[in-house]
Amino acid sequence: MENEADAPSRAHYHHGDLRRALLDAALELVSSKGAEGFSLREAAREVGVSPAAAYRHFEDKKALMSALAMEGMGRLALAMEKALESVPGAPGSAARATGRLMAVGKAYVDFAVQHASDFQVMFGPWCDHQEPCDLPPEAKPLGRDPFRILVDTLDELVSSGAVTAEARQGMEIAAWSSVHGLASLLVSDALPLDAKEQRLALDLVLRIQLLGMGCAPSLLGLDGKRGKADASRSATLLANLFCKLNSR
């Protein structure tokens, strides 16, 4: 169904790259039917191979899920790198550095929401976070995993002068927690926000983070009229939340 002439073998036995095909099928199945409902047999069926064949390439189901999770981490890293690239501003400027932190945060949350099942696999009881993640080819040359990207982006805040080196200490944990928490709550539907509300919530979370790091409010557009506008948008967000909370 995939390769008929280019693979070394032409018909049945000796699939070109069964491992890859299984991972692709698994990705699609997990995306469409959720992580819980995924079955190794169904992935094998999809690829057109017997269930036992999968065991020539993965020790067990958990190993397949783990490989899937590592590739997910790689795709997340790529999404973050791409988001970083497209941030405007003078290199080395404080405005650009804060913009880049906002961008990686947005990329993280967007990835979680758009690939919710992948995200659950990546942070579920499968993935072993001690192993290196599996970067896609486009992200290979840079060789940064998501956490490394966050660390580097925080360092830029210091070198650009947006925050002091002292205030930066430990911020990988605080920033990661905030953004990961928002992403998790959205994915688990504990915080049922629509796309617009998600954007506002992320803005809020990241601004709190930067303010807490001692970043100048003027860098975040929080003085004058912009500040007032933000406050009223937050109020709208809150009103919606309370409505949902009380209606249950």
Added chain:
Amino acid sequence: MENEADAPSRAHYHHGDLRRALLDAALELVSSKGAEGFSLREAAREVGVSPAAAYRHFEDKKALMSALAMEGMGRLALAMEKALESVPGAPGSAARATGRLMAVGKAYVDFAVQHASDFQVMFGPWCDHQEPCDLPPEAKPLGRDPFRILVDTLDELVSSGAVTAEARQGMEIAAWSSVHGLASLLVSDALPLDAKEQRLALDLVLRIQLLGMGCAPSLLGLDGKRGKADASRSATLLANLFCKLNSR
């Protein structure tokens, strides 16, 4: 194995409260073997009843998990209420209000770490977060779910004067995200911290949060010598993290 004389029936048929017994067995099994490995049949076996009997009390496995999740939410609410009670300070004072926010945050993270599997069930693909949660008897009179407790605790910050009403807007989302994010990362072992590091990380996250809300640094013990001590502790935390990051 549980009731032999006090239940209305004495021997086999008509278990006293099978629903309760199944939920208790499920809680224990999920705690000991993880949420993924849990099976309805095993819970029935544990209680000493046929597998099909469970379907007289739960529509399907998902319904049982959902009930378990709701009870977990109730236990979390109780833990937060208890943590709130034991915070000292003059009622209405800003110091007490900030202490109470720190306390609920600590209770949240501690619950997640100590009942990791429950926590996964509560925020996994089971629990329907639109339904009211199932409070244990001790928490019934107050009738507050975890989110409500957070909202009320944030309101205390305003009424005590620790933060302005304007700065408070939307903070339920930001505060919940931070704390939930830290809890999730710890539970999924993406952030492998020991107990002491967890405490420091939580302090950091909550302080950032309060600072971002415009809370006076003096309220958080961040001026003078205390500030320096915190900075050096954070540095230790960071050094450990980088060690772990680089060793892989």
Added chain:
DNA sequence: CCATCAATGTGAACGGCGCATACATTGCAA
């Protein structure tokens, strides 16, 4: 050029699972 062999896929089987259906037992209420 062909024998050999490691790699890779197949088929059948095992026990466990979620769930449905038909049936048995019980307590209660008319």
Added chain:
DNA sequence: TTGCAATGTATGCGCCGTTCACATTGATGG
């Protein structure tokens, strides 16, 4: 007492993960 709704049992279906013996293949070396 009798009938009935509630509650538990027995059995069976199809799917699952996993294993093991066996089949097929492409590459290697005599």
